[in-house]
Amino acid sequence: MSSATTPNTKELNNHVDDEQPTTRRIRHLSLHLNPPSTHNNQIELGACSSRAKVDVNAGQLSSYLRGKHRDVQERVFAYFNSRPDLQTPIEILKDDYRELCMRQLVGLVREAGIRPLGYVVEDPVKYFAIIEAVGSVDMSLGIKLGVQYSLWGGSVLNLGTKKHRDKYFEGIDNLEYLGCFAMTELHHGSNVQGIQTIATFDPVTDEFIITTPNDGAIKWWIGNAAVHGKFATVFAKLMLPEHDKNALSDMGVHAFIVPIRDLKTHKTLPGVEINDCGHKVGLNGVDNGALRFRDVRIPRENLLNRFGDVSRDGKYTSPLPTINKRFAATLGELVGGRVGLAYSSVGVLKIAATIAIRYSLLRQQFGPPKQPEISILDYQSQQHKLMPMLASTYAFHFATVHLIEKYAQMKKTHDEQLVADVHALSAGLKSYVTSYTAKSLSICREACGGHGYAAVNRFGSLRNDHDIFQTFEGDNTVLLQQVAGDLLKQYQEKFRGGTIAATWSYLRESMNTYLSQPNPVTARWEGEDHLRDPKFQLDAFRYRTSRLLQSAAVRLRKHTKTLGSFGAWNRCLNHLLTLAESHIETVILENFIEAIKRCPDANSRAALKLVCDLYALNLIWSDIGTYRNVDYVAPNKAKAIHKLADYLSFQVKNIAKELVDAFDLPDHVTRAPIGKQSPGEAYAEYTQFVGF
């Protein structure tokens, strides 16, 4: 590259890692002399309201967003729309709610003919489409369905072998065999390896004896256990008698099918004690229970034996060499629940954003002197609350669609690289998306003021039901640590010359960029074209992640010497969590940019580009301290980013109606009177609801 010519911006930004300091200096000087054409003047906010609005057709955008399984979602919606008797009322007692939820599930499976179990393994994308739609109708129902098919059904199919599939498939699919997934104990949730329930093999009777050794080992929060379940997949430490002495060997955590209620009488079986976990903050349509086992005997064949088996004479065999590998394989098969939660959480976010934005367009309050009041979405503060949220909803949509497709591919190919990739990606997206949705539900309620507080307008139940998405299937703080751990592993492998998983591959390049100094010239570019250049945005996201990764690795190495690896990890924990979030944000942005490229309709593409720019710049501004601290952006550039993010919120506001219409949620699914698609009806329906 010669400094005498005027290179284009893209060339300039690539391959800076291998140049010499002198070359770099000359390159920087050449930029001073020949600023690239994309370096515009600062945008003039004073004129922003006169700018042309992006022209977007909600129908066309919607057809790009809709997954290939929209048909089955519409069948779900149509079924519940035709059965108002199955709609969950606003006030319902816990026990009635559980029965209603059971009737909803039975109706869906037996009347509407939705049979999810086959899809769990063979067409997961379709399965996730079903569960998202069902969750939109009622989140308790979505979770009850998930417990039955992903957790109980999924554990039988994924951890068991053909004999289990043959015996249980039909009963699970047609709901005769309602079941539970009994992993969590009172004292152990995140630390699954710490569970204390034991399953001791009795070679005399060829049975396992399931025992709860103390109160802390009571299985807790077990869905379907309090009322409806007949079986439970119970996770317990497998104890095998040693042949030569009177001792037991702990073979690690395994899963067992334990019948808990009589198939005919529905009575609790002997040795099983079940109590009701009682009211929860939300999801009260799901009957969570607590299970204690007093030496419950089950036949040897009830061990789900895909990753480890016990022979008639008490010998242990496994295709995997160590306890840790078997444990990882067992938990690995359960990643589908996490994938489904991330995807469904976006569905919840869509509903909330739709209601809040439609109401904000309708609601008027205050205005210029002697002029009509203006809509509350015309206020910059309301745009600030809702437009980056709308942009994130779109970003998460594409990221989670990407995730479910990757998961489906993994289920087909069992490619090892893909398995690792899906694990980390699902942990990261589940954590990031559900935390974001949880916060957003509160913001939506607050943004809709008093009318957002009416239960009929849904924010309360959405928030209460969704809240636990942050905890179950992996506590978000724990999952982010898995992402950070994976990043550090990849980082080490990079320097050992190993391969890097697809999702991580950007790190190889950007780590080099990071290790060179920030470019003092581009740090000052503040033109709109530059700030909206996906390359600038991606570079900034990647730079941040690389920097956090490099510094985390250095700090960990340092602290490990004095504190040991556990202590060092804890000392750097906030840093590691930030790293994980930064990485996930990068992956989300990458997916969004790719999705825009693929969009066939030019108008939709322009709208999505606008939304994506808001997503990216809002996040860069949110962490501007980091960028400023290393002079990645100069002070004036930071200001320009802030200004442009506000301006993009304003522009997205102008097409907000179309953007939420494109989510294609029928009024009978959103249900909130203040969120009607046709704004004229909103207040009228609301007053009628109250009795006028």
Added chain:
Amino acid sequence: MSSATTPNTKELNNHVDDEQPTTRRIRHLSLHLNPPSTHNNQIELGACSSRAKVDVNAGQLSSYLRGKHRDVQERVFAYFNSRPDLQTPIEILKDDYRELCMRQLVGLVREAGIRPLGYVVEDPVKYFAIIEAVGSVDMSLGIKLGVQYSLWGGSVLNLGTKKHRDKYFEGIDNLEYLGCFAMTELHHGSNVQGIQTIATFDPVTDEFIITTPNDGAIKWWIGNAAVHGKFATVFAKLMLPEHDKNALSDMGVHAFIVPIRDLKTHKTLPGVEINDCGHKVGLNGVDNGALRFRDVRIPRENLLNRFGDVSRDGKYTSPLPTINKRFAATLGELVGGRVGLAYSSVGVLKIAATIAIRYSLLRQQFGPPKQPEISILDYQSQQHKLMPMLASTYAFHFATVHLIEKYAQMKKTHDEQLVADVHALSAGLKSYVTSYTAKSLSICREACGGHGYAAVNRFGSLRNDHDIFQTFEGDNTVLLQQVAGDLLKQYQEKFRGGTIAATWSYLRESMNTYLSQPNPVTARWEGEDHLRDPKFQLDAFRYRTSRLLQSAAVRLRKHTKTLGSFGAWNRCLNHLLTLAESHIETVILENFIEAIKRCPDANSRAALKLVCDLYALNLIWSDIGTYRNVDYVAPNKAKAIHKLADYLSFQVKNIAKELVDAFDLPDHVTRAPIGKQSPGEAYAEYTQFVGF
């Protein structure tokens, strides 16, 4: 000041505004040569766990925190502890809950002998102590009490005259006259001047005719209206017939006492239509209703006539000259509700923080290899979630105690300056504190994982009930704008040489500091003593506010030219909201620092200092981008602030048990099994609750 001597730090930081550039340069150089003695080395985090723990006695700290009306709070707690039949169960239908809540209120007033009405005007500090305690028992009850005494009672006492007091006082106080406060309409909440209900004077019958002209003017969300209210203070535009023509004059919004139900039969009175607003997200013990008036006639004396009266012949008289002044005076009398909400919101935060922190000390999960598991509060991430929150709780405690005392003083003296000060301060604190508490309740639930999702552990109901604190008595976003508006007014007055309200007075000095350049030497000081110096912290907070204020004023002036004042305000809205928050944070920090100085016990003082430092440095770090952008802190100082904030979280964790014990909340008030004061009982009570 001579550059040849070595001045101490305090001298150096004062009076930098009036020196010459050369003097400043020399001063800076002298600092290079003679670093002040407080400039320590960076703290060594590697050694932090070995540092001495601050020695604090929860009892002594508690006695400093407890207000002078702790006795009446203990009476409230003791009464409800003695009446388990009055405790709100976890599951209760809306209609039953409303009746229970009414019984709770009647019991409190008639059995426990708590008579709040007299305190509303004469001893507001005692009144707020009662309402905080009652809200801790059940937030619905707190709000129902507030509707009866602050809103209905307060409007009669504060907007009416002696005749109203004579007629209504006893009935309100003894609950015979249950009443409502009917201000909000379906279409108008924040914009009270936009309400459309009218009260037309009929000179023939000497009555007012109350009319709801359209559906949008239906009074909405009116507490006590759906079931229990006999009266309502109705806000309506007063219409007076003009003498010489057949027209009506709009005299602006006034308040009227309107009977809505028969005192004996409790039947709804003719012309009044009442519907039930139905389920809310929370506070379902309060019976909110919607009221439509069809030409309801009330006697002339029912006009609450303190700020405006109508004579027998239809002439209007007022001690205040304009509609706007009368409106301001009317709303001004209602500021007590806002004060009470800010104060009670801190009470809610105390409960949530207590439960979450106690559980986090008890709960163990994971640990170093082959060692016992550690408590989850030992994780840096959990400290990060909960310790700045605990610090904020303390900060808010002192700030709101200051507010209620100022309010009480205002009620006595009616000093104009004090009135203005209390108005802005209550708007700011109500907004800031309730938003913070709302977010914290979600964080607490999440931080307690699955067990935080059990309804019995309270986070759900606390969040649902508290949620609307952000909206009622003034939408938080609207209130923050009032603070910003007031700041801008004070700013203009400063340059006109006028007086500045007490709360604002720091601006005069810090604006001068701000207008000089940041000091490039102190910007690099990163020693712990410097960062923990209240002067550094206050300077940083004040600098930020001053800068936001100055730049907001400049931007508003610029945009007003092209957009008009309404448009300009909206264009700068996010900026103005940040300004208001920054100011409130400054006021809170000032109060905290003052409260520490006043604390008589040295150990308590040391603990409070630690907590205050965490509060201050965590906030500086949260907005580090702003400080970095103007080089108020150098990059390494930014890092040192971040490190120290993490370290202070760790140190506060070491005394977290004592800090929450000092809130002095009995177990029968916190109620959550996982939040028992004696940790040994927590799990046992929880398993017993579920039935084991």
